[in-house]
Amino acid sequence: MKTPNPQLDGQGNLKHFLTIEGLRREILVEILDRAEGFLGVAKQAVKKVPLCRGKVIANLFFETSTRTRTTFELAAKRLSADVLNLNVSTSATAKGETLLDTLRNLEAMHVDMFVVRHGSSGAAHFIATHAAPHVSVINAGDGRHSHPTQGMLDMFTIRHHKPDFAAIKVAIVGDILHSRVARSQILALNTLGASEVRVIGPRTLIPECAAEALGVRVFHDLLEGIRDVDVVIMLRLQRERMTSALLPSEHEYFQLYGLTEERLAQAHPDAIVMHPGPINRGVEMESQVADGTRSVILEQVTNGIAIRMAVMSMCIGTQNLAGRGEKAPYG
Amino acid sequence: MADAVRISIRNGRLIDPANGLDRETDLHLADGRVLAIGEAPAGFQPDRILEAGGRIVCPGFVDLSARLREPGLEQKATIASETKAAAASGITTLCCPPDTTPVIDTPAVAQLIGQTAQRHGFARVLPAGAMTQGLEGRQITEMAALKLAGCPVLSQADRPVRSTQVQRRAMEYAATFGLTLFLHPLDPDLSSGGCAHEGRVSTRLGLPGIPEAAETVAIARDLALADQTGARIHFRGLSSARAVAMLAEARRRGVRASGDVGIHQLFLTEDDLDGFDTSCHLVPPLRTRTDRDALRRALAAGELSAVCSDHQPHDADAKLLPFPETTPGISGLETLLPLALRLVAEGVLDLSAVIARLTIGPAEILGVDLGHLTPGAAADVCIFDPNARWTPTPETLLSHGENSPFLYQEMRGRVTATLLEGRAVFERGDRD
Numbered sequence: 001m002k003t004p005n006p007q008l009d010g011q012g013n014l015k016h017f018l019t020i021e022g023l024r025r026e027i028l029v030e031i032l033d034r035a036e037g038f039l040g041v042a043k044q045a046v047k048k049v050p051l052c053r054g055k056v057i058a059n060l061f062f063e064t065s066t067r068t069r070t071t072f073e074l075a076a077k078r079l080s081a082d083v084l085n086l087n088v089s090t091s092a093t094a095k096g097e098t099l100l101d102t103l104r105n106l107e108a109m110h111v112d113m114f115v116v117r118h119g120s121s122g123a124a125h126f127i128a129t130h131a132a133p134h135v136s137v138i139n140a141g142d143g144r145h146s147h148p149t150q151g152m153l154d155m156f157t158i159r160h161h162k163p164d165f166a167a168i169k170v171a172i173v174g175d176i177l178h179s180r181v182a183r184s185q186i187l188a189l190n191t192l193g194a195s196e197v198r199v200i201g202p203r204t205l206i207p208e209c210a211a212e213a214l215g216v217r218v219f220h221d222l223l224e225g226i227r228d229v230d231v232v233i234m235l236r237l238q239r240e241r242m243t244s245a246l247l248p249s250e251h252e253y254f255q256l257y258g259l260t261e262e263r264l265a266q267a268h269p270d271a272i273v274m275h276p277g278p279i280n281r282g283v284e285m286e287s288q289v290a291d292g293t294r295s296v297i298l299e300q301v302t303n304g305i306a307i308r309m310a311v312m313s314m315c316i317g318t319q320n321l322a323g324r325g326e327k328a329p330y331g
Numbered sequence: 332m333a334d335a336v337r338i339s340i341r342n343g344r345l346i347d348p349a350n351g352l353d354r355e356t357d358l359h360l361a362d363g364r365v366l367a368i369g370e371a372p373a374g375f376q377p378d379r380i381l382e383a384g385g386r387i388v389c390p391g392f393v394d395l396s397a398r399l400r401e402p403g404l405e406q407k408a409t410i411a412s413e414t415k416a417a418a419a420s421g422i423t424t425l426c427c428p429p430d431t432t433p434v435i436d437t438p439a440v441a442q443l444i445g446q447t448a449q450r451h452g453f454a455r456v457l458p459a460g461a462m463t464q465g466l467e468g469r470q471i472t473e474m475a476a477l478k479l480a481g482c483p484v485l486s487q488a489d490r491p492v493r494s495t496q497v498q499r500r501a502m503e504y505a506a507t508f509g510l511t512l513f514l515h516p517l518d519p520d521l522s523s524g525g526c527a528h529e530g531r532v533s534t535r536l537g538l539p540g541i542p543e544a545a546e547t548v549a550i551a552r553d554l555a556l557a558d559q560t561g562a563r564i565h566f567r568g569l570s571s572a573r574a575v576a577m578l579a580e581a582r583r584r585g586v587r588a589s590g591d592v593g594i595h596q597l598f599l600t601e602d603d604l605d606g607f608d609t610s611c612h613l614v615p616p617l618r619t620r621t622d623r624d625a626l627r628r629a630l631a632a633g634e635l636s637a638v639c640s641d642h643q644p645h646d647a648d649a650k651l652l653p654f655p656e657t658t659p660g661i662s663g664l665e666t667l668l669p670l671a672l673r674l675v676a677e678g679v680l681d682l683s684a685v686i687a688r689l690t691i692g693p694a695e696i697l698g699v700d701l702g703h704l705t706p707g708a709a710a711d712v713c714i715f716d717p718n719a720r721w722t723p724t725p726e727t728l729l730s731h732g733e734n735s736p737f738l739y740q741e742m743r744g745r746v747t748a749t750l751l752e753g754r755a756v757f758e759r760g761d762r763d
Contacts, residue, residue, distance in 0.1 A: 006606070021535070098648065098651070098652070099652060099653070100651055100652075118653060120652075120653035120654065120655045120656055121536055121537040121538050121539075121607075121653070121654065121655060122536065122538070122607035122653045122654035122655065123653035125606070125607045125653075126607065126652070126653045126654070130651070142537075142653070143537055143538075143653075143655065144537030144538075144539070145536055145537030145538070146537065180537055183535075183537055207529075207534040207540075208529070208530075209530055209531050209534055210534060212531060213530075213531040213532075213534035213535045214534065214535065
């Protein structure tokens, strides 16, 4: 009754990138390997490759974002695509146009790929389901559901420091309940075979059935949770959590879950510290940790461009194969 | 045929659970009433004979909740379109919730709906009056006047009263006139912003959850108030195992409470949301398999004495949005009978019991003398072929709402004729 995986074409090639869920390990590895190749592009004098030349990529952001939108834009331009930036939160929908109408209008402009950020879980699936058959959709974050390019750039960053996923334990600290980033990281880590994925936070921020539904070990105590882990991922804490009875104050949160040099000593001596940004210094972590030797936070940003280039070029590659019944080289 | 006043329905398997009847026999109707079962009275000359060999003949179904969308939301459906679909589904009486525009909070709106339905003549429509003005949960309605205008029960539709004080007073005032309150147990704070059962699937899909406690907290409050006030309350559309257990426990203590379940809750679970299937966006949400099984057992045991369509027809646009933004509800009239029969096929309850939950059970909850074929009773009759196979599609559905997760699934059991007060309001031709 349900489509097996709306992200793949008939040959199993990546057509849309909506979520990590349901993707085989080989496809994730292909994304990582491809991104590796694109890292060098930034260091060339001419920072461009022609893989998406002649293609039109529309950044369709229903939620404001600076970093993600910018890295998608840069990635598209390095692939030689033409880029449209649409900040829909302030235009069409405000005039009463439905999401589907917006989509149809952009399709009429012969867009080849939509990069979508939307506040509702499932929005990218919805757009992929209703888009014209030749269009690809990349999810740049939908509600609490998924942010797969962020998840993959984090895997890419981890792999640079810890090449063997099977040997690492990862702890994700903070607001798991509302985090699309955490969901994508957990799915990617489990698909890539990480030895253990832990989540750490108060009960208000960790779904009751997280262990069963997400495949993680749940901890409510930071020191216990980060003991011996190889990677510590701190999630961003939204200010509004303080006004909806989920947390009493930033102060208490930092007291209990804030990462300090001293606490980090519980983790493996070579542990790295990650954060999807932007950081609330003194809330999620102290500045010494954010700027410390174990922090790879700025690497994450750089890697984001390479990962997005990898995903975009794979989906466009699948479009180019369309109708020829061919299998892409990966998987 | 429409003018026939004397009808004999012959050789059908007559099932009338209210009278403990289940045998092959004839049913004779005259002047809109049941005249006799078995032998026709001496000198009876039917104007028309309906052959019902191989068919089930039973009381017309009574549906506790079917939205008709008129007045106010005619882009979704109309009284004419939906009552016609009801007639084709064997439903002769249906209760429509008060969340029309305007709300059914004055006798004028109640009468308008009743009269419009009567003019079209496909089904008996009993409007549920609003408990509070504008369904705003602040000031109670003119309940006595609504009762006189034809509202057998009062309801808040799916907008529960937040104030416990207002809820208490609505119960007391309604009890003054012997009016039952239809309550959707859903705590407005705990359910705020939610669109799926808070559990395994919503956690994975990142859908804002509606916890089970949203239902049980509301039930606990309303049972305590019913106990205190002596009011007669009915929980519309239960969704969880715990809710059913709480209701059963209160009933044992003598609290005047009853409950029903929407038919789709007996088949679908949270797992059906996978892939963000907006046709399965419901409130109360689809919960776990354990919950579904408990609802089935409660229906079989009679703790839930009615199953209803919970019909909510929508225009296509209402479902063409990202999941959390879609409007909840299933267009359910036309799949009510075949799904109910699927319960029989799956061994949940026997045919007579399932018909009871569609007829006398809901009629008793509404407090109306319908849902049975005792001589002298209204000649509301459904004749169906329990083995007919058909597939609901947007083309075959009569309802204007095509929002159903059961589209393109083969169904077994289909109505062949429906009589309302002895008048054929639906007959399936050979080519249908």
